[in-house]
Amino acid sequence: MPTSIPDIVISRLPIYLRALDRLAQEGFEVTSSQELGKRLGISSAQIRKDLSHFGGFGKQGTGYKITFLKDQLRAVLKIEREWEVVLVGAGDLGTAVARYRGFADRGFHITCVFDAAPDKVGKQVAGHVIQPIEKLPTVIREKNIQIAMIAVPAEYAQSVADILIESGVRAILNYAPINLNVPQEVHVQYIDPVLHLQQMTYYLS
Amino acid sequence: MPTSIPDIVISRLPIYLRALDRLAQEGFEVTSSQELGKRLGISSAQIRKDLSHFGGFGKQGTGYKITFLKDQLRAVLKIEREWEVVLVGAGDLGTAVARYRGFADRGFHITCVFDAAPDKVGKQVAGHVIQPIEKLPTVIREKNIQIAMIAVPAEYAQSVADILIESGVRAILNYAPINLNVPQEVHVQYIDPVLHLQQMTYYLS
DNA sequence: TAGATTGTTAATCGATTAACAATC
DNA sequence: TAGATTGTTAATCGATTAACAATC
Numbered sequence: 450m451p452t453s454i455p456d457i458v459i460s461r462l463p464i465y466l467r468a469l470d471r472l473a474q475e476g477f478e479v480t481s482s483q484e485l486g487k488r489l490g491i492s493s494a495q496i497r498k499d500l501s502h503f504g505g506f507g508k509q510g511t512g513y514k515i516t517f518l519k520d521q522l523r524a525v526l527k528i529e530r531e532w533e534v535v536l537v538g539a540g541d542l543g544t545a546v547a548r549y550r551g552f553a554d555r556g557f558h559i560t561c562v563f564d565a566a567p568d569k570v571g572k573q574v575a576g577h578v579i580q581p582i583e584k585l586p587t588v589i590r591e592k593n594i595q596i597a598m599i600a601v602p603a604e605y606a607q608s609v610a611d612i613l614i615e616s617g618v619r620a621i622l623n624y625a626p627i628n629l630n631v632p633q634e635v636h637v638q639y640i641d642p643v644l645h646l647q648q649m650t651y652y653l654s
Numbered sequence: 655m656p657t658s659i660p661d662i663v664i665s666r667l668p669i670y671l672r673a674l675d676r677l678a679q680e681g682f683e684v685t686s687s688q689e690l691g692k693r694l695g696i697s698s699a700q701i702r703k704d705l706s707h708f709g710g711f712g713k714q715g716t717g718y719k720i721t722f723l724k725d726q727l728r729a730v731l732k733i734e735r736e737w738e739v740v741l742v743g744a745g746d747l748g749t750a751v752a753r754y755r756g757f758a759d760r761g762f763h764i765t766c767v768f769d770a771a772p773d774k775v776g777k778q779v780a781g782h783v784i785q786p787i788e789k790l791p792t793v794i795r796e797k798n799i800q801i802a803m804i805a806v807p808a809e810y811a812q813s814v815a816d817i818l819i820e821s822g823v824r825a826i827l828n829y830a831p832i833n834l835n836v837p838q839e840v841h842v843q844y845i846d847p848v849l850h851l852q853q854m855t856y857y858l859s
Numbered sequence: 860t861a862g863a864t865t866g867t868t869a870a871t872c873g874a875t876t877a878a879c880a881a882t883c
Numbered sequence: 884t885a886g887a888t889t890g891t892t893a894a895t896c897g898a899t900t901a902a903c904a905a906t907c
Binding site: 459460462463464466467468471488489490525526527528532534541542544545546548549550551552555556557595596598603619620622626627628630636638639640641642643644645646647648649650651652653654 | 664665667668669671672673676693694695730731732733737739746747749750751753754755756757760761762800801803808824825827831832833835841843844845846847848849850851852853854855856857858859
Binding site for chain 3: 886887888889890891892893894895896897898899900901902903904905906907
């Protein structure tokens with residue numbers, strides 16, 4: 450790798466991929482940076498610049514073949530394969546995440562669901578038997594799992610994260626409304642709908 | 655307003671607020687840009703710069719009084735008041751959103767839940783009687799609602815958004831994995847967990 | 860050929876950081 | 884007073900945009 454690619458570029462690739470999926474679904478076979486940009490509210494120059502970090506995927510005068518570009522982006526993002534993910538927390542939020550059907554066809558599969566509450570362990574959620582949190586390290590190590598989702602109350606999120614990282618997890622999607630402190634080689638992303646709402650109210654009257 | 659404040663600054667304010675809530679909960683009464691920065695992985699200079707757009711909230715040598723700074727940020731973000739929000743979609747995802755307890759104490763209240771499916775209308779979800787989507791314009795206009803959340807399948811999201819906007823909604827939180835086209839005076843934010851996962855896999859081996 | 864669109868370079872724009880006087 | 888930390892300015896850094904030659 451000559452120079453490392455900006456995080457912000459990486460963060461846009463899944464958005465491009467999602468738009469390409471949509472275009473394919475609508476029956477298009479070819480698209481252009483201009484059309485994609487118009488749909489996404491992004492300049493065409495930025496899209497071409499972003500893609501050019503990874504190679505020349507288009508043809509002058511024509512644009513981009515959608516199936517080809519999708520495959521290329523999937524390869525860049527390493528989602529041609531399916532990733533196994535553990536989910537910690539089987540409360541309201543965890544249950545909703547477990548039931549969410551949007552993961553399957555976009556590269557992710559929930560392997561196993563964990564909870565600390567003894568009354569939840571052994572019960573089922575979305576086809577998974579809930580495992581006690583004590584088994585987390587074993588399962589992660591045995592199945593070599595690199596990705597976890599945290600859906601526990603804010604007070605427990607940090608200690609869950611510590612266990613996950615200690616066991617070998619290297620990417621965490623955190624649904625708890627709290628910042629996690631993690632070593633720099635571990636990646637964390639946050640889902641907090643309230644943050645988005647609070648941002649928008651600034652612009653309202 | 656002398657010069658308009660960058661969106662990216664606004665987007666960090668709710669994060670600061672969330673961290674301040676946490677600090678308060680832990681019993682702290684005063685904090686500094688350094689401490690806040692350390693917790694959030696943000697430079698102290700950036701925090702001071704961001705806050706300085708809105709006024710001088712701190713004291714040299716001492717830092718920031720947490721309760722005071724919280725109040726100031728809430729005022730800036732306009733969340734001293736509670737905002738009414740409509741939710742469209744009462745499927746798995748919508749139900750989970752309706753049940754989520756994290757909105758209440760952070761400035762938002764779900765007024766009403768809508769769904770298009772006749773077999774869902776009239777049933778209850780999280781204490782709300784599900785309304786038919788035809789009533790959306792009336793409710794929005796009568797209650798003067800400015801914020802909506804969309805939790806319908808991707809294919810319907812755009813047409814729901816069109817109805818919402820037509821009825822007067824000015825901020826949309828979209829849980830459907832699709833980009834919305836909206837007039838520029840309407841604000842849209844997206845929740846798509848898969849996007850975050852796909853970003854992180856790039857960095858995994 | 861004429862028209863369209865890419866990939867890339869250079870210019871612009873904006874955000875982050877460093878540094879420090881002011882002052883609690 | 885000595886130490887700490889703010890608010891702000893100027894310097895740096897990085898990302899976006901404009902422009903265009905190449906070429907399908």
